[in-house]
Amino acid sequence: MAGQAMVDPGRLLEVFGTEGERLAATAHVTPPDVPVPRCPGWTSGELVRHVGSVYRVVLGWLAEGRRPREWQHAPRPGQSAEEYLREGLAALRTELGRHDPDERADTWWPADRTYGFWRRRMAHETTIHRIDLQYAAGAEPDAVAEDVALDGVDEALALWFGQRLPMLGLTGTRPGAVAVRTGGHTWLTRAGPTETTAWRCSAAEARRADAVVSGTPQQIYRWLWGRAGPWSITVERGDHDAVGQLWALLRLATR
Structure with a gap:
């Protein structure tokens, strides 16, 4: 494939x-x-x-x-x-x-x-x-079609967060794991001084995250790309600072 x-x-x-x-x-x-x-x-x-x-x-x-x-x-x-x-x-x-x-x-x-x-x-x-x-x-x-938005969520996390940030030598200031959940799929992101990674994960892996972000595929797609504000998604539980770090790092990756 x-x-x-x-x-x-x-x-x-x-x-x-x-x-x-x-x-x-x-x-x-x-x-x-x-x-x-x-x-x-x-x-x-x-x-x-x-x-x-x-x-x-x-x-x-x-x-x-x-x-x-x-x-x-x-x-x-x-x-x-x-x-x-x-x-x-x-x-x-x-x-x-x-x-x-x-x-x-x-x-x-x-x-x-x-x-x-x-x-x-x-x-x-x-x-x-x-x-x-x-x-x-x-x-x-x-509107962005759901299948396209889901693929865009994956690209934003795997390519820009997980690949582009390390290429630029940019890291988080504190360890934080955030799960992103939408359209029946879940991703786990980890950021901190020593790592910046993201991958599609299981529900069990997501439960170990410091925070869980959810929304419709279109909402999450636009939010990850900085085209929607924090009110457009839901932080189901956990560390809002870790969520803020994820969003801020993506702004650096995609600028």
């Missing part, structure tokens, strides 16, 4: 394309100077350019077998941010669709060196920023 995803890689490619079109459609009707509340310091135009640039980084990574040193960072003269986004979306979707998800590709996650990694990563990158732009436009963001 390709990668670590909880849903079929064909589904993730479909989500990538659909969410990219939603993002582009929202960009079409949103002035480029509108602030993006969930991304402090960014305007809507900067967000759209960022996503278009990410698509080109990935295209270069796949072509070169490593993170590229050079790529098109911004629209060409006369090209709008929306056109820049759509051009990158079409090119990357075509490239990912040309390769079997199990096919080897360089990535920044040792647990998954396949094209499937990039299908998953781009599906969630695009979904999260689509939510950002819809908020900026003053609209209630479209």
Whole structure:
């Protein structure tokens, strides 16, 4: 099976394309100077350019077998941010669709060196920023399907918390174990001066956590990505400081 995803890689490619079109459609009707509340310091135009640039980084990574040193960072003269986004979306979707998800590709996650990694990563990158732009436009963001949200919870915990933080050399200030429960699945996270890890766990393992966080898959997905406040989830029991540390560390991992 390709990668670590909880849903079929064909589904993730479909989500990538659909969410990219939603993002582009929202960009079409949103002035480029509108602030993006969930991304402090960014305007809507900067967000759209960022996503278009990410698509080109990935295209270069796949072509070169490593993170590229050079790529098109911004629209060409006369090209709008929306056109820049759509051009990158079409090119990357075509490239990912040309390769079997199990096919080897360089990535920044040792647990998954396949094209499937990039299908998953781009599906969630695009979904999260689509939510950002819809908020900026003053609209209630479209719902995220439950299977996609569950996979996004797993990616946020396993990839960003468990892999990205150690890559950056970032750790917690105190030991704390937090279980995250949603949609019939549970994850256990451990953070502290000596470890930052996360994995899918059993109910028995979760009972040993210092705190348990729960909510619907969409609530937990948005909360882990900093797109929803603490009122959106439930701390069933335990150490609220450990929960706060989990959330703060994810902000450092995903900034």
